[in-house]
Amino acid sequence: EPEVTQTPSHQVTQMGQEVILRCVPISNHLYFYWYRQILGQKVEFLVSFYNNEISEKSEIFDDQFSVERPDGSNFTLKIRSTKLEDSAMYFCASSESRDTNYGYTFGSGTRLTVV
Amino acid sequence: AQKITQTQPGMFVQEKEAVTLDCTYDTSDQSYGLFWYKQPSSGEMIFLIYQGSYDEQNATEGRYSLNFQKARKSANLVISASQLGDSAMYFCAMREMEYGNKLVFGAGTILRVKS
Numbered sequence: 413e414p415e416v417t418q419t420p421s422h423q424v425t426q427m428g429q430e431v432i433l434r435c436v437p438i439s440n441h442l443y444f445y446w447y448r449q450i451l452g453q454k455v456e457f458l459v460s461f462y463n464n465e466i467s468e469k470s471e472i473f474d475d476q477f478s479v480e481r482p483d484g485s486n487f488t489l490k491i492r493s494t495k496l497e498d499s500a501m502y503f504c505a506s507s508e509s510r511d512t513n514y515g516y517t518f519g520s521g522t523r524l525t526v527v
Numbered sequence: 528a529q530k531i532t533q534t535q536p537g538m539f540v541q542e543k544e545a546v547t548l549d550c551t552y553d554t555s556d557q558s559y560g561l562f563w564y565k566q567p568s569s570g571e572m573i574f575l576i577y578q579g580s581y582d583e584q585n586a587t588e589g590r591y592s593l594n595f596q597k598a599r600k601s602a603n604l605v606i607s608a609s610q611l612g613d614s615a616m617y618f619c620a621m622r623e624m625e626y627g628n629k630l631v632f633g634a635g636t637i638l639r640v641k642s
Contacts, residue, residue, distance in 0.1 A: 443628065455572070455618060457629040468627040503572060507628070516630065518564075518572035 414438040418504050418519035425494055425526055433489045433522045435504030444487045445505040445516060446479065448472065455503070461487065494526045529553065531619050531633035538638050540609045547594070548604040548636045550619030556580075558624040561602040563593065566616040566635070575617075578602055609640045 417436040425431050437444050446458040459469040461479055478490045487506075491498055501523050505516040532551045540546035552561065563575040578586045578593045586593040594603040606613055616637050620630040 445629070447630075454634045455620075455630075455632040457631065460627065460629055468629055470629075501570060505572075517574070520569075520571040523570070 414517070416504055416506055416517050416519035418502075418522050420522060421520065422523045423525070425524070427496060427526055428493055430490065430492050431494060431524065433491070433502050433504075433524070435487045435489070435519055436485050437487055437504065437506030438508075438517055439485070441506035441508050441517070443467075443507045443509070443516075444479075444481070445507075446489045447503040447505060447518075449501040449503065449521075450497075451500070458489075491524075494524075496526050499524055499526045529633075530631045531621055533619055533633035533636050535636045536634075538636055540606075540613075540638065540640055542611060542640055542642050543608055545605060545607045546609055546638065548606070548617050548619075548638065550602045550604065550633060552600050552602060552619075552621050554600075554621065554623050556623040556625045560622045560624075561593070561595070562620040562622070562630065563591070563602075563604045564618045564620060564632075565613075566618060568615070572618075576604065606638075611640050611642060614638060614640045 419434045444461040447455050449455045457470050459473045460467045476492050480488050501521045503521045504519040507516045530553055559580045561578045565573040576586050576588045576591045576593050578595045585595050590607045592605045616635045618635045619633040622630055
């Protein structure tokens with residue numbers, strides 16, 4: 413079954429450093445998303461991406477964050493100048509269409525720890 | 528106001544019994560979709576079941592069924608014949624068609640299946 417692949421599975425970074433989280437969505441999917449889950453808390457929407465541009469973003473997704481689709485397969489989330497409170501699980505997801513009835517396929521997540 | 532409310536932080540169920548996980552939602556949108564996801568201790572998000580606001584029948588997927596009561600704005604997940612592998616966190620989520628295609632998640636319910 414097709415899956416969304418995220419790398420790395422774990423990342424530890426020093427406060428103030430930049431990190432890039434990588435995702436390979438399902439190949440025929442057109443919509444891509446990033447979500448965040450702070451430990452023990454709910455999953456929060458960060459950003460959606462379609463047709464090579466951001467289609468929607470939350471208030472969490474400020475200038476510290478950026479997304480990119482550098483080639484035909486990868487979808488990345490860059491976090492600049494990381495803070496302790498950026499420590500969380502970051503999920504990439506993709507969907508075939510906007511109105512899918514089958515949910516969004518999530519990757520296994522990248523656990524980011526900022527020290 | 529919370530868009531998605533899951534009032535049960537934790538639930539226990541005996542193996543082979545059925546269990547209902549509660550979810551209520553708040554929206555003024557006429558067109559929306561409701562999703563349930565399972566998150567085992569390994570962290571990945573697994574799509575379980577979907578219910579569209581215009582669907583007249585309750586959704587079912589194997590041992591999972593969704594008790595959709597539109598007037599009460601509730602979308603409870605019913606798991607029949609619980610198995611030890613069902614122990615996990617369960618999230619209810621909603622997509623409102625008028626507000627893009629992001630998912631809004633509830634706080635989750637931890638389910639523990641006892642042998």
